[in-house]
Amino acid sequence: MKSAVTMTVNGAPRTAEVEPRTLLVHLLREHLNLTGTHVGCDTSNCGACTVWLDDEAVKACTVLAVQAHGHEVTTIEGIAANGDLHPMQRAFHEHHGLQCGYCTPGMIMTAIKLVEAVPAPSDEEIRRGLEGNLCRCTGYENIVAAVRAASEVRV
Amino acid sequence: MAATVEQGKGIGVAALRKEDRKFLTGRGRYVDDLKLPGMLHMAIVRSQFPHAAITGIETSAAMAMPGVTAVLTGDDLEFAAGVPCASNPTGQMVHPTRPPLAKGRVRHVGEPIAVVIAADRYTARDAADAVEVGYAELPAVLGVEAALADGAPRVHEELDSNVGLVLAHRTDGVDEAFARADVVCEATIRNQRLIHVPIETRGVVADWNPASDELVVTSSTQVPHFLRTFLAIVCGVSEAKVRAIAPDVGGGFGAKLNAYAEEFIAAAASRKVGAPVKWIEERSEAMLATCHGRAQIAHMSLAATKDGKVLGMRAHYVQDYGSYLQMLTPLISQLTFLMSPGAYAIPEVDVKVTNVYTNTVPTDALRGAGRPEATHAIERSMDMLAGELGMSRTEIRRRNFPSEFPFTSAIGLQYDSGDYGKTLDRLLELSDDRETFARRREEAAARGKLLGRGLSTWVEVCGFVPSDVARNALGLTPGGWESSTVRMHPTGKATVITGTSPHGQGHATSWSQIVETELGVPFDDVEVIHGDTAFAPYGLGTYGSRSLAVGGTAVHLAATKVRDKARLVAAQMLEASPDDLDFSGGVFAVKGSPDKRTTIQEVAFRAWQAFGMPEGVTPGLDETVFFDPPNCVFPFGAHGCEVEVDRDTGKVEITSYIAVDDCGNVVNPMIVDGQVHGGVVHGIGQALYEEAEYDSGGQLVTGTLVDYLIPSAADVPHIETHRTVTPSPTNPLGVKGIGEAGTIASTPAVVSAVCDAVGARDLDMPLQPMKVWDAIQKGGAR
Ligand code: FES
Ligand code: FES
Numbered sequence: 001m002k003s004a005v006t007m008t009v010n011g012a013p014r015t016a017e018v019e020p021r022t023l024l025v026h027l028l029r030e031h032l033n034l035t036g037t038h039v040g041c042d043t044s045n046c047g048a049c050t051v052w053l054d055d056e057a058v059k060a061c062t063v064l065a066v067q068a069h070g071h072e073v074t075t076i077e078g079i080a081a082n083g084d085l086h087p088m089q090r091a092f093h094e095h096h097g098l099q100c101g102y103c104t105p106g107m108i109m110t111a112i113k114l115v116e117a118v119p120a121p122s123d124e125e126i127r128r129g130l131e132g133n134l135c136r137c138t139g140y141e142n143i144v145a146a147v148r149a150a151s152e153v154r155v
Numbered sequence: 156m157a158a159t160v161e162q163g164k165g166i167g168v169a170a171l172r173k174e175d176r177k178f179l180t181g182r183g184r185y186v187d188d189l190k191l192p193g194m195l196h197m198a199i200v201r202s203q204f205p206h207a208a209i210t211g212i213e214t215s216a217a218m219a220m221p222g223v224t225a226v227l228t229g230d231d232l233e234f235a236a237g238v239p240c241a242s243n244p245t246g247q248m249v250h251p252t253r254p255p256l257a258k259g260r261v262r263h264v265g266e267p268i269a270v271v272i273a274a275d276r277y278t279a280r281d282a283a284d285a286v287e288v289g290y291a292e293l294p295a296v297l298g299v300e301a302a303l304a305d306g307a308p309r310v311h312e313e314l315d316s317n318v319g320l321v322l323a324h325r326t327d328g329v330d331e332a333f334a335r336a337d338v339v340c341e342a343t344i345r346n347q348r349l350i351h352v353p354i355e356t357r358g359v360v361a362d363w364n365p366a367s368d369e370l371v372v373t374s375s376t377q378v379p380h381f382l383r384t385f386l387a388i389v390c391g392v393s394e395a396k397v398r399a400i401a402p403d404v405g406g407g408f409g410a411k412l413n414a415y416a417e418e419f420i421a422a423a424a425s426r427k428v429g430a431p432v433k434w435i436e437e438r439s440e441a442m443l444a445t446c447h448g449r450a451q452i453a454h455m456s457l458a459a460t461k462d463g464k465v466l467g468m469r470a471h472y473v474q475d476y477g478s479y480l481q482m483l484t485p486l487i488s489q490l491t492f493l494m495s496p497g498a499y500a501i502p503e504v505d506v507k508v509t510n511v512y513t514n515t516v517p518t519d520a521l522r523g524a525g526r527p528e529a530t531h532a533i534e535r536s537m538d539m540l541a542g543e544l545g546m547s548r549t550e551i552r553r554r555n556f557p558s559e560f561p562f563t564s565a566i567g568l569q570y571d572s573g574d575y576g577k578t579l580d581r582l583l584e585l586s587d588d589r590e591t592f593a594r595r596r597e598e599a600a601a602r603g604k605l606l607g608r609g610l611s612t613w614v615e616v617c618g619f620v621p622s623d624v625a626r627n628a629l630g631l632t633p634g635g636w637e638s639s640t641v642r643m644h645p646t647g648k649a650t651v652i653t654g655t656s657p658h659g660q661g662h663a664t665s666w667s668q669i670v671e672t673e674l675g676v677p678f679d680d681v682e683v684i685h686g687d688t689a690f691a692p693y694g695l696g697t698y699g700s701r702s703l704a705v706g707g708t709a710v711h712l713a714a715t716k717v718r719d720k721a722r723l724v725a726a727q728m729l730e731a732s733p734d735d736l737d738f739s740g741g742v743f744a745v746k747g748s749p750d751k752r753t754t755i756q757e758v759a760f761r762a763w764q765a766f767g768m769p770e771g772v773t774p775g776l777d778e779t780v781f782f783d784p785p786n787c788v789f790p791f792g793a794h795g796c797e798v799e800v801d802r803d804t805g806k807v808e809i810t811s812y813i814a815v816d817d818c819g820n821v822v823n824p825m826i827v828d829g830q831v832h833g834g835v836v837h838g839i840g841q842a843l844y845e846e847a848e849y850d851s852g853g854q855l856v857t858g859t860l861v862d863y864l865i866p867s868a869a870d871v872p873h874i875e876t877h878r879t880v881t882p883s884p885t886n887p888l889g890v891k892g893i894g895e896a897g898t899i900a901s902t903p904a905v906v907s908a909v910c911d912a913v914g915a916r917d918l919d920m921p922l923q924p925m926k927v928w929d930a931i932q933k934g935g936a937r
Contacts, residue, residue: 019277021277022277029187029188030275033190034181035181035184035185035187035188036180036181036182036183037181038185038187038354038355038405039187040354040355040356040405040438041438041859041860042437042438042439042859043438043439043859043860043861045859045860045861046354046438046860048354075181076179076180076181077180077181077182080180085176085179085180089179089180092175092179093171093172093175093176093179094171096171096172096825096826096828096829098175098178098179099406099659099660099661099829099833100178100353100354100355100403100404100405100406100658100659101174101175101177101178101179101183101403101405101659102183102185102353102354102355102405102406103354103405104178104179105178105181108179123873126868127867127868127869128868128869130867130868130869131867131868131869132867133867133868134354134860134865134867135354135868136351136352136353136354136406136408136833136837136865137354137406137659137829137833138829138832138833139829139831139832139833139834139835139836139837139871139874139897140832140836140866140867140868140871141828141829141832141873141874142828142829142832143868144868144873
């Protein structure tokens with residue numbers, strides 16, 4: 001009943017045997033031990049599970065592992081280059097855009113794609129762009145500030 | 156050895172957080188990230204009915220599924236005690252017993268009935284769905300009115316009625332105050348039922364070692380030490396064999412200030428099957444089975460003179476306990492009771508709380524825990540009183556603020572310090588004047604928008620709590636102290652071990668700042684350990700905005716003790732008298748000959764070598780302090796907000812929000828602001844969006860995040876934060892709490908603004924568009 005899936009994860013080829021119903025988020029967390037991608041709901045509302053599938057931010061709880069077969073997946077563990085934080089990670093740190101940290105990986109993965117799509121976003125555009133990522137700690141104030149700052153120093 | 160000490164990140168500095176990096180890079184370690192050898196997964200079979208007798212549990216189909224290790228019911232797992240409640244306000248209250256796994260009877264939808272232990276979580280869930288439970292439905296009690304009705308079915312047969320507890324306090328002159336009042340303003344004010352929704356649900360990994368009989372429980376909890384104690388009591392084992400660990404915890408807000416059935420069940424199941432057991436709550440389970448919050452109705456009446464002086468207050472609160480008592484259920488409405496007069500010097504009061512059982516999820520602490528309820532009721536009442544007197548909402552408040560501190564309320568609480576006029580003045584300075592606002596209101600009206608503004612002047616009690624008060628006034632089982640160890644290593648670095656249990660509050664950063672200030676050890680040389688009962692002296696955890704005022708003070712005192720001992724060692728090293736040493740920036744220097752000096756790091760090394768120690772001084776620099784606060788602390792503030800209501804749809808948009816808070820001295824202003832932001836948005840959620848609803852059959856309607864709306868970034872405004880500083884006399888740091896402030900303040904401020912916009916006297920939360928639109932249609936809207 002299990003099928004083999006192969007994909008590139010954070011730049012390296014990975015293979016796993018999974019049930020067809022296995023969600024991408026569980027493949028990442030349980031099979032590949034990439035636990036930075038979190039689960040916060042069962043209705044695709046919270047965005048804690050956000051990763052990039054090829055070049056798009058997706059909720060990994062709504063993608064089956066088999067759907068990612070042959071594709072490229074990037075997780076929060078894969079965005080800091082040679083130990084240097086990604087500018088978005090740095091901006092979250094510098095603007096206190098995280099408290100408990102649980103929403104943070106998904107928030108950052110969404111935010112990076114947001115500023116790629118909208119290079120100089122207004123606060124309103126940032127807020128709308130983050131609508132699918134819930135945070136219960138920060139009230140979003142400093143998350144918005146972080147995304148704004150990161151959009152100004154994009155690499 | 157270290158010599159130069161940069162005084163860069165001590166108390167008062169907006170130091171960036173040292174805990175961030177792991178979270179930013181996906182290297183946090185939350186409970187679901189933990190994998191142990193041979194670990195099995197648990198799924199829970201939950202009651203489908205609000206009240207029923209269990210007539211049978213058919214487990215064979217589940218047992219037959221490949222990968223299933225065990226299916227366990229209330230008959231299979233033995234417990235020495237039921238799920239604990241640590242609050243008994245009168246000392247006379249009967250706590251209904253609640254076995255962790257139901258035995259014969261269930262009292263709310265979602266109550267655990269059986270568990271499946273299986274090789275992976277998918278199999279465990281499938282098998283749980285294959286367990287068949289036979290129910291004989293019993294009449295259910297839903298809502299406090301039904302619970303109090305004559306002849307209502309009883310939630311607990313062992314009790315005489317559904318009333319679990321009544322608290323009352325009445326001053327002698329209250330009738331006279333009402334008799335001589337010019338106006339009496341009455342209102343019924345509701346705090347709807349809420350669900351906490353930390354983005355990480357609950358979860359636990361229980362590992363009972365059959366050989367050593369040791370139990371290690373890793374749980375997403377705010378209170379690991381309480382958990383250990385309760386695991387020992389409920390599972391009937393030696394507390395010395397139990398270790399509880401709070402790993403990284405993804406938010407709590409009171410939802411994880413508890414010792415839950417599932418934690419005991421996982422532990423007992425691990426013992427039963429002889430393997431580690433993991434349970435991770437699904438979100439829809441969290442909605443059904445993690446405690447809820449609020450669910451309180453207030454019947455308020457204020458007696459006042461025509462110039463706005465409040466002479467007396469009658470407040471009768473009815474609290475929905477839900478079906479059982481969780482760890483602190485009775486405390487919550489007790490806190491409402493204690494804070495019922497809010498920020499006002501109301502001389503005569505008649506306050507009563509009636510607490511009732513219903514066939515719903517138990518309620519317990521939710522960010523603010525009892526104080527938001529009290530604040531909302533009194534703040535709304537003050538607005539309505541202002542309306543009746545034709546007085547401004549700010550003026551009525553000002554006329555009733557206490558004039559002197561410490562101030563003792565008619566309830567008997569002593570508010571430690573305050574200056575409520577100061578935060579209100581600041582808010583008014585920051586807000587548009589009356590004319591400007593009136594002009595903007597007209598402009599908005601031309602666009603089809605109704606502009607309104609509102610405020611709240613809040614105060615709360617936090618920094619729980621002197622242990623004598625805990626026992627004698629509140630009826631709590633545990634005291635209210637906190638512990639900390641400060642340890643200098645031979646190489647000059649420091650470790651702080653704290654009894655607090657942060658889950659987003661940044662204690663690693665703030666506690667390091669305290670140590671840098673006290674000891675001159677640089678911020679980056681300090682590590683903070685928390686959340687593991689194996690390492691730490693007993694600690695009471697993080698809740699009720701207590702961590703800094705009690706736990707931070709313990710860190711300060713332990714560091715002071717280290718410094719005092721270091722002074723003795725340094726004196727020996729410098730051949731001087733301890734009194735002749737100055738200490739600053741981590742350096743001891745002989746007064747008058749500043750080149751005779753040694754650093755705290757050198758002293759730590761010497762104390763480790765321990766040769767030639769002064770008479771009576773023991774080796775090492777390692778001090779532990781237990782701090783029992785002499786009083787609670789009372790932060791306060793004034794919040795104002797402006798809303799635009801769409802006349803055609805009733806949709807509310809908050810267009811500006813200003814918070815002016817006073818939490819005494821501030822250790823890290825960045826973290827304090829962050830706490831205010833999060834709190835304010837949580838309160839906005841209550842005001843505008845959130846409500847947990849049961850249907851008439853006792854089923855939870857808001858069972859997922861599709862039906863239960865918590866605010867997203869697009870739903871909330873930019874929040875401006877400001878501060879005044881009135882130090883607390885209660886602790887040597889002069890600090891108060893800030894974690895719940897925003898939540899307490901924002902809910903009434905938002906409702907005040909919407910009522911102002913639509914010209915309503917009051918509106919029940921949440922102010923969803925339909926309700927607001929109705930209010931507009933009823934007239935009064937400008
Ligand atoms: S886990 Fe919530 S959206 Fe994926
Ligand atoms: S930081 Fe805790 S949920 Fe966002």
